Amino acid sequence: MDNLSVVGKRVERVDVRAKVTGGAVYAADVQMAGMLYGKIVRCYDYAHARVTGLDLSKAAKCKGVIKVLGPKDVTQKEYNGSVLDMMVSADMRGMLGDIDDQSIFTSHVKHYGDAIAAVIATSEEAAERAAEKIIVSYEELPVYLTAEAAKQPDAVQFRPEKPGNLAFQLPEMAFPDNAYAWGEVDKSFEEADIIVEDTFYVPKQKQCQMEPGAYIALYDDQERLNCWTSTQMPKLVQKKLANLFELPMTRVKINSTVIGGGFGARLGMVLEPETCALAMAVPGRPVKVLSTREEDWVTSPSRHPGKYWMKMGFKKDGTPVACDAKFENYKGAYYVDASGTAFTTGAWLGGMYKFDSLRYRGESYYTNQSICGAFRGYGNPQTNFVMEQMVDRGCAALGVDPIEWRKKWHKTIGDDGWCMGVPYNSCALDECLDRAAKAIGWTEKRAKYKNQTGTIRRGIGVSVMNHTSGAMPMLLEHTVCDALLHQDATVTLNLACSDMGQGSHTTLRQIAAETLGFPYEDIHIATGDTDAAGFDIGAHASRTLYVGGGAVKQACEDVRKQIFDRAALELGETVDNLYMEDKIIHVKGASNKSISVLTIADQGVNNFMNPENGELIGQPGQIQGYASFFPPHNAPPFGASIAEVAVDMETGEVKVIELVNAHDVGRAIHPGIVEGQLDGGAQQGLGMALTEETYYDDKGICLNNSFTDYKMLGPSDMPKMTNILVENPDPTGPFGAKGVGEAGIVPPVGATANAIFNAIGIQILEAPITPEKILKALAEKSGSKA
Amino acid sequence: MSSRVMRDFELLLPESIEETIALLARHKDKSAVLAGGTDLLVALKFDYAIDNVISLALVPGLDELDFDSAKGLTIGAKVTIAEVLRSQDVKDHYPALWQAAKVFATPQLRNTATVLGNILRASPAGDCSAALYATGGSLLLKNANGCRNVDLDDFWISYGVTARRADELAVSLHVPAPEKGQKSAFRRMTRTTEDLSKINAAVCLQMTGETCRKARVVMGCVGPTLLRLPKVEKILEGAAVTPDLLRDISNVVISEIAPIDDQRSSAEYRNKVAGVLVKRVIEAALNAKGDDQ
Known part of the structure; x- marks a missing residue:
């Protein structure tokens, strides 16, 4: 296996030249003849209100305006921007209870930025100026920003079919007592010598992908709906739009444009429904809809914030006997991913440690915040912040080393994974912990930072995580791939996997080259056209390399088999007796008998018949490989981070000094891309721990939906960082690879919190851990001592 | 929006x-x-x-950045933060300004934003403004009737409002030549490195040995405009700057500021750290080698 020629190499990324030279064409860059511009009118005055009047007449008279549309001028059908309902089996779909509760334009405003109406005009400026002339009157409704507020008995109900504004809880049918659980938790706690318990808050973090929403739609002269979008999931959005506009899939086409970052913000439909509705109103004219950053912020999903209660029990010897937890998330205005994240947040908890018993409840409550949905980690960073702080509190009470405890009690091969009944098939977490500890000097520093005095206090903390590569068997992971051998013996792969910057088109190409035994340069990946490509579930759950890579590998194996079959016939040998070198197939032990792949490929198309006698020459026909691939597992990535911080006791300021991330990646198909994923993940993980949160005033007006007041860590805020790639091939991954798209964000969250705990002896229960919160906690601690 | x-x-x-x-x-x-x-x-x-x-793109005569040890420093209306940061004279003689320029926004913004623009914005969070307020200076304003000099002490009226009349052009800022024994420094706190200040402070001290002859102490983000802290200045003037004195000063600061809650921080936090920041900026001025922070 280690005799690899393309896999494991730092080849040039397929997208890098276009992106760094400005050549990449994003949706906003696309220009078409006769293009019109749509401007969506949103409610920025209230977070909860009924529309009592809508006057479109003045806007309709404005210069350049083609059409003005209110709620009744577009489809009345409701939809759910999330694609989760299309990723699960029919049985599961019924059980989850996902509902369609979004509409193109609404008369019941449920969050700051909800869409009311739209203008279509000949220029963006004309559309904007006309949109200002639309007059909307509102009746203000009470605002519910938290689950606690939304569940009050007299609260306005968001949806009749979801009483108590409880959008989702784990369904009784699959989760008795509405809990993801094993063992008898209450009984187990009786055996505990040490019990730790607290309620945490996890923040509404935003993906902050570089490209704000940009869409074009055209209802063309063949009555086909075309949509240009940088969605992460072209095939599911195609189906979603077909359902919404009641068109057969043959009449809906997604043209994928270059994706300027996703992180879950494009997982499903965002403004595709609105843009397509505008285009349907002006057949034959393309309509472009561009979001400002502020608009994108409140219309695309964010991470699920909420209250997260957890209780853990340990025996004196460290045995983890019980874990009980409840995550009540502040879902936002619409259902979207109410079910998925509420479940997985607990799944990552269940997948981590060998508790005798565990019980997790996840509930999603409607609130007047912008929608929550997929965001890198999908509940895992929330769980990491809480679980890992509770473990460290337990370790402190037990007087044991946090790394030693984790090494002893984390789940491993053979234990149930995040999906109960599907045991882990690979795990190199011990090696991750050992190498990370050595790299940062854990033992020495942990000893050194005991009993510090002085203004600046150092601390060091660890955190571990489990994640997934695709979501089999919970979700129906599936990618279709065609591999076409051209006459000149190069190969084009046709599939719908999107590359949102994570580098998947590069790594998929490496897998193809390695499988075929061809040079990297001989492979091209064609994507972006839902007419041409077969099914792909979309870029989510760290699955594109694992599942898409599996499909590419299988399709390329098919091509290779066909090449060898033809070569065997041509050479009069059995396939077993052949080998390939530099695209020439040789007979083992017979140096003079060979045929090139080029000859086979060319012969099949250009030279398969003798024109004089009509007899076939060689093997006719073009070779094409095909795979409709379902992965056998979910190849769990594991990872550990160790963070070292310095806390200023007078100001509460935290400086992250060093971060070491060690990840069990199975195999690094492209080490540079893996490191990039871990670097970027760490930046977002540290951000969640320290600075990032979208927040609202009492009226539900978003106060920081832009980079002015939403602070991500910049390059100068990042610590010295080391990424350790632990390569322990997974038996089911392509060349042993696991997904790493999400893993990097997770453990820095808990490691940072634990490092702060180590430095100041206090756990801060609310993320982000700001200097304001630290100083307050320090004052309370010294006050309670005095 | x-x-x-x-x-x-x-x-x-x-x-x-x-x-x-x-x-x-x-x-x-x-x-x-x-x-x-x-x-x-x-x-x-x-x-x-x-x-x-x-x-002002095509207007000549506004890009002067000139230092004379007798006359002081002149900063023209088009002088950018980046130009100030590149000036060895500024670094040597006006460390507070140089330190403020160094942490100002991002390289792209420093290449474009002007020092005078920072002053004219009249924000209580202005970093270069805070440093210059401590150092002292006056703006040269010109209109059709002639010109006048307005001291920075009189320039900021309230949030976003200045003494500049609508028909006046701010041509340049003049900063006095540093006196012998002049020490200055700037410090701030931010949410992330590339951010507006949540609180900032600048001092300019005229020292004779350990004794402070004269002090200007400025704090930002703790009122509608940048504030001088007269009580703190009074304690410093004529005193030997000792750790005990610094402790006293940091306790007095809170009585001179009126911070509010906003997106960048809370009144409570600003009140808690203001004294610490003033103490630290004084220490920085006295200990600085000029290029710290």
Whole structure:
């Protein structure tokens, strides 16, 4: 296996030249003849209100305006921007209870930025100026920003079919007592010598992908709906739009444009429904809809914030006997991913440690915040912040080393994974912990930072995580791939996997080259056209390399088999007796008998018949490989981070000094891309721990939906960082690879919190851990001592 | 809520100071002056509407950055933060200003934003403004009737409001020559490195040995304008700056400020750290080698 020629190499990324030279064409860059511009009118005055009047007449008279549309001028059908309902089996779909509760334009405003109406005009400026002339009157409704507020008995109900504004809880049918659980938790706690318990808050973090929403739609002269979008999931959005506009899939086409970052913000439909509705109103004219950053912020999903209660029990010897937890998330205005994240947040908890018993409840409550949905980690960073702080509190009470405890009690091969009944098939977490500890000097520093005095206090903390590569068997992971051998013996792969910057088109190409035994340069990946490509579930759950890579590998194996079959016939040998070198197939032990792949490929198309006698020459026909691939597992990535911080006791300021991330990646198909994923993940993980949160005033007006007041860590805020790639091939991954798209964000969250705990002896229960919160906690601690 | 499309305005491109002043006389408060534009262009994408934008791009004689050990420092209207940061004279003689320039925004913004623009913005969070307020200085304002000098002490009236009249062009800032034994420093706190200050402070001390002859102490983000802290200055003046004195000072600071809650921090936090920051900025001024922070 280690005799690899393309896999494991730092080849040039397929997208890098276009992106760094400005050549990449994003949706906003696309220009078409006769293009019109749509401007969506949103409610920025209230977070909860009924529309009592809508006057479109003045806007309709404005210069350049083609059409003005209110709620009744577009489809009345409701939809759910999330694609989760299309990723699960029919049985599961019924059980989850996902509902369609979004509409193109609404008369019941449920969050700051909800869409009311739209203008279509000949220029963006004309559309904007006309949109200002639309007059909307509102009746203000009470605002519910938290689950606690939304569940009050007299609260306005968001949806009749979801009483108590409880959008989702784990369904009784699959989760008795509405809990993801094993063992008898209450009984187990009786055996505990040490019990730790607290309620945490996890923040509404935003993906902050570089490209704000940009869409074009055209209802063309063949009555086909075309949509240009940088969605992460072209095939599911195609189906979603077909359902919404009641068109057969043959009449809906997604043209994928270059994706300027996703992180879950494009997982499903965002403004595709609105843009397509505008285009349907002006057949034959393309309509472009561009979001400002502020608009994108409140219309695309964010991470699920909420209250997260957890209780853990340990025996004196460290045995983890019980874990009980409840995550009540502040879902936002619409259902979207109410079910998925509420479940997985607990799944990552269940997948981590060998508790005798565990019980997790996840509930999603409607609130007047912008929608929550997929965001890198999908509940895992929330769980990491809480679980890992509770473990460290337990370790402190037990007087044991946090790394030693984790090494002893984390789940491993053979234990149930995040999906109960599907045991882990690979795990190199011990090696991750050992190498990370050595790299940062854990033992020495942990000893050194005991009993510090002085203004600046150092601390060091660890955190571990489990994640997934695709979501089999919970979700129906599936990618279709065609591999076409051209006459000149190069190969084009046709599939719908999107590359949102994570580098998947590069790594998929490496897998193809390695499988075929061809040079990297001989492979091209064609994507972006839902007419041409077969099914792909979309870029989510760290699955594109694992599942898409599996499909590419299988399709390329098919091509290779066909090449060898033809070569065997041509050479009069059995396939077993052949080998390939530099695209020439040789007979083992017979140096003079060979045929090139080029000859086979060319012969099949250009030279398969003798024109004089009509007899076939060689093997006719073009070779094409095909795979409709379902992965056998979910190849769990594991990872550990160790963070070292310095806390200023007078100001509460935290400086992250060093971060070491060690990840069990199975195999690094492209080490540079893996490191990039871990670097970027760490930046977002540290951000969640320290600075990032979208927040609202009492009226539900978003106060920081832009980079002015939403602070991500910049390059100068990042610590010295080391990424350790632990390569322990997974038996089911392509060349042993696991997904790493999400893993990097997770453990820095808990490691940072634990490092702060180590430095100041206090756990801060609310993320982000700001200097304001630290100083307050320090004052309370010294006050309670005095 | 910002817009992707700026509102219409007339872009005026005068080619001399006189021509600029004539345009200001004509358009007065119906005009905005564009130098670096890092505030103005952002405002124009929000609700700010202005009929005329008078660009200084083609106006000569506004890019002077000149230091004379007898006369002091002159900073022209078009001098950018980056130019100040590149100046060895500023680094040597006005460390507070240099330190403020060093942490100011990002390299891209430093290349465009001007020092005078920072002053004219009249924000209580202005970093270079805080440093210059501590150092002291006066603005040269010109209109069709002539010119006048306004001391920075009298320039900021309230949030976003200055003593500049609508028909006046701020031509340059003059900062006095440093006295012997002058020490200055700037410090701030931010949410992330590239951010506006949540609180900032600058000091300029005239020292004779351990004794402070004269002090100017400035704090930002703790009131509607940048504030001088007269009680702190009074304690410092004539005193030997000892750790005990610094402790006393940091306890007095809170009585001189009136911070509020906003997006960048809370009043509670600012009150808690203001004393610490003043203590630290004084220590920095006394200990600095000029290029710290």
